[in-house]
Amino acid sequence: MKKIALGLSSLAISVAAATAHAGEVEVLHWWTSGGEAASINVLKDLMTEEGHTWKDFAVAGGGGESAMTVLxxxxxxxxxxxxxxxxxxxxxxxxxxxxxxNLDAVAEQGQWDVVLPQVVSDVMKYDGHYVAAPVNVHRVNWMWANPEIFKKAGASIPTTWDQFFEAADKIKAAGFTPLAHGGQAWQDATLFEAIALSKGSQFYSAAFVGLDDATLRGDDMIDVFKTFKKTRDYVDSGFSGRDWNIATSMVINGDAAMQIMGDWAKGEFTAAGKKAGIDYVCYAAPGTSGQFTFNIDSLAMFQVDDENAQGAQQDLAKLMLEPTFQETFNLNKGSIPARLNMPRDKFDTCAHASMDAFLAGSSTGDLVPSMAHGMAVSSMVQGAIYDVVTNFYNNESMTAEEAVDRLARAIKASM
Incomplete structure (x- = not known):
């Protein structure tokens, strides 16, 4: 018996007929910050225009752990x-x-296999059939910086981790927080994987895609942990438990100089009326220029019994890939469209850099899935990595060598 409901009546509903009966679609998500809420409201409005009812089920928490528990x-x-x-x-x-x-009927009409990069479409399929629709592609390995703080501190924007610590010392001496960070497991993992990526895409992929034991235990991984722990000296005392968007606001408000965070952070700058290249600048995380850790946001469709709800589901999937939504959503969210060949004229310099890095990385091997954001490994392995990484960050006595051993053991036990 196929585990996807290939024979459900949803497949029998043509996309054209799906709009004939208004239906309710309940959507569970964690797009709750300012920029994210503005983004998802676009989709709500489009569904309403189609005659459907959107039942919002938002569960706060930037990493989605709370939402997954509810689901x-x-x-x-x-x-x-x-x-x-x-x-x-x-x-x-x-x-x-x-x-x-199953969403194959919508996908076929919308030519998803043509308009989506294969790295995106592959993620949206189960057993060769579309079951989810993408809204965007995020670049995770970004560094956001407040240029005014750098100017006051007499520091230069860093492009390597050695330069990062040199700048951080000057910024700290000038009375500012060098690194805005939220002490949550997924945020710790985001910073950690950016440092790991600076060791090269091949190293990163061997560690967090291949889960190679020798790589996980090697000298480069020990160095990654040492660099990661060193950043702990440059965050403020109130970082524990802080939400990511509050950390972003520290950079926006001139309290902190830098944040290592995916490009959803740009949505917060946009919501605050800030301009890229003027009020803030975006650079690849130190040592990762030309590389791209991707995080693809998507909505997966669950089996529902009501025929009208099935039609609303199909319409929701269709609308998510429409150029209008892809453009407006990603302008608000800070990400880039999942759909290929979209006009670039409304996107800023940070988005252009992201688009260029995505296209270049896809041909050089520098386009890699984000471990921290659920794209590289199973939830069990990811949870094991989270535990080791965040415990190490908050444990003054644990050495990098001990952390590497724990990481390799934890991953092996969760596979």
Whole structure:
């Protein structure tokens, strides 16, 4: 028995007929910050224009852990939402459990295999069939900086980790927080993987895609942990538990100089009325110029019984790939469209740099999935990495050598 509901009536509904009956679509997501909320409201409005009802089920938490907990409890109870924000290998896990429905009819009409890069379309499929629709592609390995603080501190924007620490010392001496950071496991992992990426895409892929034991235990990984722990000296005392967008606001408001965070942070600058290249600058995280850790946001569609809800589901998937939504959503969100060959004229210099790096990285091997954001490994392996990384960051006595051993052991136990 196929685990995707290939025979469900949703497949029998043509895309043209799906709009004939208004339906309700409940969407579970964690797009709750200022820039994210503005982005998802675009999709809500488009669904309303189609005659459907959008039932918002937002669960705050930038990494999505809380949302996933809620989704699991709903699914176990036999009452999953129509759509949920899940991504990467997690899509495969839900497909294996038999919860996802088929979007091939919409995908065929919208020519998704043509308009999506293969690295994106592959993630949206389970067992060769579309079960999710992408809204964007995020570049995770960004550094956001407040140029005014650098000017006051007499420091230069760093492009290597050695330069980062040189600049951070000057910024700290000038009375500013060098690195805005939120002490949450996923944010720790975001910083950690950016440092790992600076060792090269081949090293990164061997460690966090191939899960190669020798790489995980090697000298380069020990050095990654040492550099990671060193950054701890340059965050403020109130970082523990801080949400990512609050850390971004520290850079926006001139309290902190830098943040290592994906390009959803740009949505916060945009929401605050700030201009790229003037009020803030964007650079690849130190040592990662030309590389691209990707995080693809998507909505996976769950099996629902109501025929009108099935039609609303199909319309939702269709609208997500329409150029109008792809452009407006990503202008608000800070990301770049998942759809190829979109006009660039409304996007800023940071987005142009991201688009260029994405296209270049896809041909050089420097386009790699984000471990920290659920694109590279299973949720079990990711959780094991999170635990080791965040415990190390907050444990003054643990050595990098001990952390490397724990990391290799934890990954092996969770595979």
């Amino acid at each position: 699991k409890s709903r699914a176990i109870a036999g009452n999953p939402p129509a759509a949920a924000q899940i991504k990467g290998p997690t899509i495969q896990e839900w497909g294996d459990l038999g919860f996802l429905t």
